[in-house]
Amino acid sequence: MKLTKELLTAGIAVLVLTIVLGIGYPLVMTGVAQVAFPHKANGSQVKVDGKVVGSSLIGRAFVIDTGKKDSDGNPITRPDPKYFQPRPSQSDYSPTATFFSNRGPNSAVGRFFYRDALSTYLDLERPYDPGLTAAKVPVDAVTTSGSGVDPHISKANAAVQAHRIAAVRHLPPARVSSLIKANTDGRFLGVFGEPGVNVLELNLALDKEATAR
Amino acid sequence: MVQGFVQIAIFCALVVAVVPLLGGHMARVFRGERTFLDPVVGRFERGTYRLLRIDPTQGQDWKAYARGVIFFSLAGWLLLFIILRTQTLHPWNPSDFHSGTWDLSFNTASSFVTNTNWQYYGGETTLSYFSQMAGLAVQNFVSAATGIAVAIALIRGIMARRSSNPVLGNFWQDLIRASYYVLLPISIIGAIVLISQGVVQTLGGSVADLARGPVASQEAIKELGTNGGGFFNVNSAYPFENPTGFSNLVEMFLILCIPASLTYTYGRMVGSRRQGWALFSAMSVLFIVSVVVVYIAEQHGTPAQHAAGVHTGLLDGTGGNLEGKEQRFGIANSALWTAVTTVTSCGAVNAAFDSLTGIGGMIPFVDLGYGESVFGGVGTGLYTMLLYVLLAVFIGGLMVGRTPEFLGKKIEAREIKLVSLGVLVTPLAVLLAAFLATATKYGSPSIFASGPQGFSEQLYAYMSQANNNGSAFAGYTGYYQPNPGNLGAHGITFADLLGGVTMLGARFLPIVLVLAVAGGLATKRVAPAGLGTLRTDTPTFVGLLGGVVVLIGALTFFPAILLGPVVQGLTDRLF
Numbered sequence: 001m002k003l004t005k006e007l008l009t010a011g012i013a014v015l016v017l018t019i020v021l022g023i024g025y026p027l028v029m030t031g032v033a034q035v036a037f038p039h040k041a042n043g044s045q046v047k048v049d050g051k052v053v054g055s056s057l058i059g060r061a062f063v064i065d066t067g068k069k070d071s072d073g074n075p076i077t078r079p080d081p082k083y084f085q086p087r088p089s090q091s092d093y094s095p096t097a098t099f100f101s102n103r104g105p106n107s108a109v110g111r112f113f114y115r116d117a118l119s120t121y122l123d124l125e126r127p128y129d130p131g132l133t134a135a136k137v138p139v140d141a142v143t144t145s146g147s148g149v150d151p152h153i154s155k156a157n158a159a160v161q162a163h164r165i166a167a168v169r170h171l172p173p174a175r176v177s178s179l180i181k182a183n184t185d186g187r188f189l190g191v192f193g194e195p196g197v198n199v200l201e202l203n204l205a206l207d208k209e210a211t212a213r
Numbered sequence: 214m215v216q217g218f219v220q221i222a223i224f225c226a227l228v229v230a231v232v233p234l235l236g237g238h239m240a241r242v243f244r245g246e247r248t249f250l251d252p253v254v255g256r257f258e259r260g261t262y263r264l265l266r267i268d269p270t271q272g273q274d275w276k277a278y279a280r281g282v283i284f285f286s287l288a289g290w291l292l293l294f295i296i297l298r299t300q301t302l303h304p305w306n307p308s309d310f311h312s313g314t315w316d317l318s319f320n321t322a323s324s325f326v327t328n329t330n331w332q333y334y335g336g337e338t339t340l341s342y343f344s345q346m347a348g349l350a351v352q353n354f355v356s357a358a359t360g361i362a363v364a365i366a367l368i369r370g371i372m373a374r375r376s377s378n379p380v381l382g383n384f385w386q387d388l389i390r391a392s393y394y395v396l397l398p399i400s401i402i403g404a405i406v407l408i409s410q411g412v413v414q415t416l417g418g419s420v421a422d423l424a425r426g427p428v429a430s431q432e433a434i435k436e437l438g439t440n441g442g443g444f445f446n447v448n449s450a451y452p453f454e455n456p457t458g459f460s461n462l463v464e465m466f467l468i469l470c471i472p473a474s475l476t477y478t479y480g481r482m483v484g485s486r487r488q489g490w491a492l493f494s495a496m497s498v499l500f501i502v503s504v505v506v507v508y509i510a511e512q513h514g515t516p517a518q519h520a521a522g523v524h525t526g527l528l529d530g531t532g533g534n535l536e537g538k539e540q541r542f543g544i545a546n547s548a549l550w551t552a553v554t555t556v557t558s559c560g561a562v563n564a565a566f567d568s569l570t571g572i573g574g575m576i577p578f579v580d581l582g583y584g585e586s587v588f589g590g591v592g593t594g595l596y597t598m599l600l601y602v603l604l605a606v607f608i609g610g611l612m613v614g615r616t617p618e619f620l621g622k623k624i625e626a627r628e629i630k631l632v633s634l635g636v637l638v639t640p641l642a643v644l645l646a647a648f649l650a651t652a653t654k655y656g657s658p659s660i661f662a663s664g665p666q667g668f669s670e671q672l673y674a675y676m677s678q679a680n681n682n683g684s685a686f687a688g689y690t691g692y693y694q695p696n697p698g699n700l701g702a703h704g705i706t707f708a709d710l711l712g713g714v715t716m717l718g719a720r721f722l723p724i725v726l727v728l729a730v731a732g733g734l735a736t737k738r739v740a741p742a743g744l745g746t747l748r749t750d751t752p753t754f755v756g757l758l759g760g761v762v763v764l765i766g767a768l769t770f771f772p773a774i775l776l777g778p779v780v781q782g783l784t785d786r787l788f
């Protein structure tokens with residue numbers, strides 16, 4: 001009898017707390033979010049000509065389809081030289097299904113990944129920056145991030161790519177530098193986090209610049 | 214590097230500053246005193262008691278208290294399992310996900326009820342919003358509240374003056390008050406701050422391929438309750454969970470604030486704040502060692518990067534092992550988070566553990582080896598550390614040849630037997646599960662990497678599940694999912710069941726043992742401290758306590774850790 005009552009109490013407690021904490025709390029928070037911060041709560045969407053092209057918080061790839069397919073039937077792409085390139089991604093910048101690269105420190109396969117990433121980067125940038133060597137390639141440019149959709153690159157990485165952007169888009173280097181600066185997210189209060197250049201916002205700013213001229 | 218240490222130092226200062234505030238608040242909450250929240254929350258609290266048909270003033274002995282914990286967790290487990298298995302019937306399922314397989318659902322239900330939040334699945338491709346909210350987030354709250362309740366019951370046992378009817382309080386009251394007066398208010402504030410930074414909070418489905426959901430409400434309690442189960446597969450590395458340097462700071466703070474503050478609550482409740490600060494100091498020293506080691510280790514690149522000719526030195530402030538790390542967090546915040554999430558039993562990650570350097574990757578193992586005693590899970594950390602305190606008092610007593618006593622109570626054979634079991638259950642569970650997986654062929658389908666890294670993945674999987682942590686060397690898997698949404702997916706039954714049983718055993722056996730210790734202590738006569746009493750609020754005792762934790766906790770796993778991360782830290786060989 002006593003045990004039955006205790007079991008019943010446990011069952012009721014689970015149901016009551018599910019309603020309060022599992023339905024009430026998240027729904028109230030959703031209401032507050034949609035009223036107070038609608039833009040952020042819905043994913044900081046970035047629109048071009050009224051169409052959602054992504055989120056300013058989620059990185060995306062800037063590539064050209066080569067028309068060819070690999071052995072798995074996936075389209076082969078190459079970096080679009082008109083745009084700043086984000087970091088390599090284990091998930092091709094999928095914002096639908098995320099996963100870690102799980103590339104270990106002593107991974108033999110990892111060595112080939114890094115070698116390829118390094119040569120891809122050098123092949124793309126060296127024609128515009130003849131002095132570029134492996135020792136001048138910042139590490140974020142050849143490693144995958146945690147999320148696979150890192151929206152940022154390092155300032156050093158952006159500075160290397162600026163040579164290419166200035167040449168391909170016929171922009172004065174000073175103008176490219178100032179656009180990079182304008183699209184760099186600094187540390188919180190100048191202390192917390194690391195500065196990073198937001199690739200999507202920077203590339204959209206470049207496109208805007210092109211239309212304006 | 215100096216800039217990184219400045220960030221780490223300020224973070225630690227913020228935690229120290231909140232300890233008396235939040236710790237004092239929790240002491241008032243669990244003594245049943247009035248708090249500033251009463252005018253708002255009191256009505257809901259009383260209404261809940263009426264619905265539960267309980268009298269909160271009715272005390273429970275340790276057995277009744279333990280039954281409350283077990284029955285409540287059992288009911289929660291059942292409801293969660295049913296929710297996971299009936300996803301097709303839910304509202305708020307915009308991607309039309311199918312139900313989870315039985316073995317995955319067993320693992321997941323066990324994982325969230327035990328405050329572990331080990332995840333063999335990826336949230337955004339597996340679970341409906343309803344499952345995340347009404348299933349997982351509820352357990353994020355109540356498993357944390359259960360941990361706090363058990364810790365408070367142990368404190369009451371320690372303080373109790375001898376009486377014929379020893380009571381540890383009322384589990385239902387502690388559960389409700391922990392949820393309504395501590396976890397929910399802080400979660401509401403935390404969620405709003407996170408939304409202001411860009412964490413999404415919507416019931417609308419995907420927009421332009423962007424997976425979304427009611428993330429902020431879950432993110433706040435996931436950190437605050439040291440649960441750690443991400444809404445998205447890549448957890449707090451994903452920008453919609455953790456978009457900025459500020460959100461990262463807030464989330465780390467949420468993880469550590471309750472476990473750290475509970476030491477102060479303990480000090481207040483036993484009537485000596487020094488006792489609380491002594492525990493806090495012992496925890497802090499071990500924590501800071503972890504942070505410093507992993508931060509320095511991650512400044513260096515890995516053998517695979519060096520073999521490919523990658524330059525990992527600093528270029529305009531960027532350098533080190535950025536594999537698996539986000540640019541906006543860099544090395545410092547990824548390293549600090551790694552230590553914060555593994556000393557506590559949180560297990561949320563903002564960088565990939567599987568991609569840490571050898572020595573950096575050793576730290577999560579060492580932290581888990583402490584067995585949730587260094588800050589530890591919400592509540593879990595305090596009661597585990599108090600077990601270590603009793604053990605340290607006993608060892609100290611042996612050294613000077615006196616009957617050990619703690620806060621005026623004699624520690625005798627019954628307590629020491631229970632304490633030893635309580636401290637050893639988790640390491641034994643780890644070693645047994647890792648042995649079963651490694652020595653048989655059944656573990657191998659779950660392993661991703663080859664060589665020592667693969668062994669690390671497997672050992673860590675069971676260390677993490679047994680310590681109710683939930684972080685992972687994420688190559689290790691228990692679920693194959695060819696398409697988003699569970700259709701055609703299947704679990705790896707061995708890994709799912711072994712993990713689930715490990716989590717349940719290593720959570721509830723220690724809880725019952727802790728409550729038994731509390732029940733025994735509550736019946737003991739208090740003797741005034743004499744000249745030969747070992748004081749438990751001195752630097753000497755802090756040193757002894759830290760030594761006992763390191764000896765028992767970390768050294769149990771030393772040989773196993775040598776085979777995994779240490780090998781990789783010592784060699785440039787690639788596997």
